[in-house]
Structures are given as structure tokens and as C-alpha cells.
Amino acid sequence: MSTPDQGLVEDAAWLAREVAEDLSSVLLTLYPDAETLDTLRPGETDLATANAVTRAVAAVMAEEGVDIFVQRADRGAFRRALAGRAETPELRRAWVDRERLLRGADAWRALGLPAPPAAPAPEFPAAPGPVAEDLLVVYADRENGEFEGLVNDLLQCGRGDVLDLALRKMEDRHSAENAADLRADLLAIAGGAELGPSGWAELIALPVALSSTAPDASAIAEGLIASGGLAPSEQLRLLPGWRSPTDIEALSPLAMRRILTDLAEGREPRDLPPGDTDDLVRSGFGVLVGLRIDWNLAIWDEIAAAGGLPEEEEPEAEETPESLAQAKAIEAWRARVAAETGGSVPLDLVPLAETDDVIATFLDEAAGQVPGLDRIRDFLTEAEDQAEGAEVVCHPAITGEGLELAAYTVAGRPLSVLALQATDLPAPPEAMLGLIGGWVRLVEHPPRG
Numbered sequence: 001m002s003t004p005d006q007g008l009v010e011d012a013a014w015l016a017r018e019v020a021e022d023l024s025s026v027l028l029t030l031y032p033d034a035e036t037l038d039t040l041r042p043g044e045t046d047l048a049t050a051n052a053v054t055r056a057v058a059a060v061m062a063e064e065g066v067d068i069f070v071q072r073a074d075r076g077a078f079r080r081a082l083a084g085r086a087e088t089p090e091l092r093r094a095w096v097d098r099e100r101l102l103r104g105a106d107a108w109r110a111l112g113l114p115a116p117p118a119a120p121a122p123e124f125p126a127a128p129g130p131v132a133e134d135l136l137v138v139y140a141d142r143e144n145g146e147f148e149g150l151v152n153d154l155l156q157c158g159r160g161d162v163l164d165l166a167l168r169k170m171e172d173r174h175s176a177e178n179a180a181d182l183r184a185d186l187l188a189i190a191g192g193a194e195l196g197p198s199g200w201a202e203l204i205a206l207p208v209a210l211s212s213t214a215p216d217a218s219a220i221a222e223g224l225i226a227s228g229g230l231a232p233s234e235q236l237r238l239l240p241g242w243r244s245p246t247d248i249e250a251l252s253p254l255a256m257r258r259i260l261t262d263l264a265e266g267r268e269p270r271d272l273p274p275g276d277t278d279d280l281v282r283s284g285f286g287v288l289v290g291l292r293i294d295w296n297l298a299i300w301d302e303i304a305a306a307g308g309l310p311e312e313e314e315p316e317a318e319e320t321p322e323s324l325a326q327a328k329a330i331e332a333w334r335a336r337v338a339a340e341t342g343g344s345v346p347l348d349l350v351p352l353a354e355t356d357d358v359i360a361t362f363l364d365e366a367a368g369q370v371p372g373l374d375r376i377r378d379f380l381t382e383a384e385d386q387a388e389g390a391e392v393v394c395h396p397a398i399t400g401e402g403l404e405l406a407a408y409t410v411a412g413r414p415l416s417v418l419a420l421q422a423t424d425l426p427a428p429p430e431a432m433l434g435l436i437g438g439w440v441r442l443v444e445h446p447p448r449g
Helices: 006-022 034-040 047-063 075-081 089-093 105-111 129-140 146-156 160-173 176-190 217-226 245-249 253-264 277-283 300-306 321-340 352-367 371-387 429-437
Strands: 025-030 067-072 201-209 234-238 285-294 392-399 402-409 414-420
Touching (some): 034 047, 034 075, 047 105, 047 300, 067 105, 089 300, 129 160, 146 160, 146 176, 146 253, 160 253, 176 352, 201 217, 217 285, 245 285, 277 285, 285 352, 371 414
Parallel strands (some): 025 067
Antiparallel strands (some): 392 402
């Protein structure tokens, strides 16, 4: 084997040190032979230098605290990924073998280098009070990043007692609304972390307004992924089966982080088992839960070719041709789901912690679209008054193109009946059941007194 060009190796190490402070992770490529190197980087056949550069860059980046990812170049995988596409230098440098990236000890073994020592785990006193006070102090000035860092350390250590105490203190000293805002921020942080195959992953939810039956969850998930509505750098891994919005709303920040860790490591989440589909249909909503993996990795070959990191670009306009095409594809997919499932309506894909918010927004917006929906809300309000504190349930009946709702107490006492014509409804009667089920529990048969 030839001797590496030390000048090129030293230049690469210098550049790595220059850019490391602006990176949290980087992807490096090892080449098994000169032919593979020439395939991915045409004209380059100095295998010893290419791999020596990779090892030197890894060592420098690790010293600076950058997370190292490694891929072993594979001609076959490269050719399959670029099949039918013009092989430009930019496209070659951007190639990522997503299914076989190495990280941690596996990456260092592939490099033939000793793994750097792991960072020590954070330590906190056993008593939660002082740390809860610190948390509230940094929360008041959370723009500097200290709040997020402290929350992540507490989640790593499983210190839910500190988080719970901080929430109680916030409510006692300020208000329940302030405590709710803090809880929302804690959940948002817990739902995303530097985990998974690309270095960043977050929990996501797809709430669906269900009609009279719960459709096949896997078919909806596969349809979304195949719809063309996702960005190229965005990968979804959705769990099979429906989850309950009520169970999601009850999650603590610590449970949220455990779910994220379970999914990132390919396990079923212990804290969020599948919901009962009959109960979900009666409530009106089911939720698909999964992992969104961000593949916007910094790639060393791109950095080296540019001589450094690209300058920060101006934020893109909210509507680009690509985003418009993706939005159109999502709407077409939603329409197919509604047509194929008898009216089930997928809502927006959102972070898991925002599940309840997107359902509430959907209900509020739907209620304002057609006067007939106001009639339903008024009807339910009157039924609740008549029930005098008892739970109200509704038995829906589709009558031709119309819909009839009969309200009862859960014990079976009849309350009132509302008949709606097709002109009163924004969608076919079957499609309305998921929406109405978000307001009142629907029953298949009238309860008996």
C-alpha cells in the first residue's frame, strides 16, 4: 500500500479544526479499495491518502466534541441510489448510505482508532428542590440554551421528580397557565434529541378523525410515506396500530423521552401501547405515532470540496415550488384516505406533544365552517343541560344523505334528537362521525335504561 500524502492529511486536519465548533455531528466515508474510491470520486485513486484523511478528520472532530458517523463506501449501494440520475460531483458527495451508517464504538472500530472516552454522566443532588429552583431560573431566560441543556441532563438521569417539582412551584408562584406553558416546553424538549441513525430524531403524531370504523393503520402510514409529500431529508418510521390521544396527553416529559429512546433503538414504546380501536372510534380520533429522522447531516466530502462550511443562507420563502408540490401531494393523499376509508380524515403531521392542540384546532375550525355544525354543538350543549351532570352519549344514524343524532344519558335516559340534511353538513354523513366523536362519545346502539 502506498504512503499517505501527509501534506493533504495535515490540511484536512487543519480544516476540520476550523469548522468543528460549528458542527454537532459529521459523516465520514471509508473506501475499501481504489476502484470504489474512483467510482464515488472519479479521478481519485490514492486510497491510502483518502482513508488517512478520514481518520485524521475523525480524531480532530472527536477532540472538539463532534459526533462521528462513518459509512463504508459500497459501489453497488451507490449505483442503486443514483440509478436514473445524472451523476454530478455534488450528487456523489451528498450520497449517504442511510441503512448502514455506523456510530459510536462501531464507527471507531471501522476507523481502526480507539474510541474517545465517553462524557461523564451529569450528576444532581438527591433532593429535587435546589435543582428545580435552578430550572425555574434558567427558564426565565431560556433563549441562551441553558434551560434546554439542563432539561436534557435531567431527562438523561431520569429525574422526573425535579421536573414535577418545578411544575408545582410554577403553578404555586404564578398560575396554572404558566405551569401549562412550562410543561409544554418540557414535552417539546423531551420529544426530540440527538438520537437515531442520523444524529437527530423527534417523535411525531398523525391524528386522524375516524369515521364509523378504524381503518388499517399500516396502510395509512405506508400511503403517507409513499405520497411524495415528505421532504427528501425527512424519513418517517411509523408504529403499527393506533394510539389514544388521551394517553398521549397524559404523558410526562420523562415518559416522552423514554418513548423517543425506545423508537430510536427499534423497540415498541413501553409508555404508549396501542389503544382500543372501539374506544378510539367512539372518541372520534386515533393517532399514528412514530419517529421523524432528519438526514440533514454535515458531510465531510462536501465540506472539503467547499473549503469550509457554506455561508448561512437567507431563509427560504415559505412557499417554494418544492413545498407547494409536497403540500399538493399531501392533500391528494388525504382525499384518497377519506374516499377509501368511508370518511376518516388525516390531520396535520405534528410533534407528538402537539397532538391535542392540532385536534382542538381541527374541531374549532370545522365548527365554524357550516352553520349545521353550530346546530350540533348547540344540540349537545342542551343535552348536557338536560342530563344534569350525567354523561351524555349519542347514537348516530345515517338516513340517506342526512344524519340523525339521538342523545341519551349513559344510563339510557332519552334526551333529544337532531336531524340534519346533507346541506347542513360539510362532508358526507359517514365522514362526520369522526368530527362529532371528538365532541361526544358515540355509541353503536342506544343505551338501555
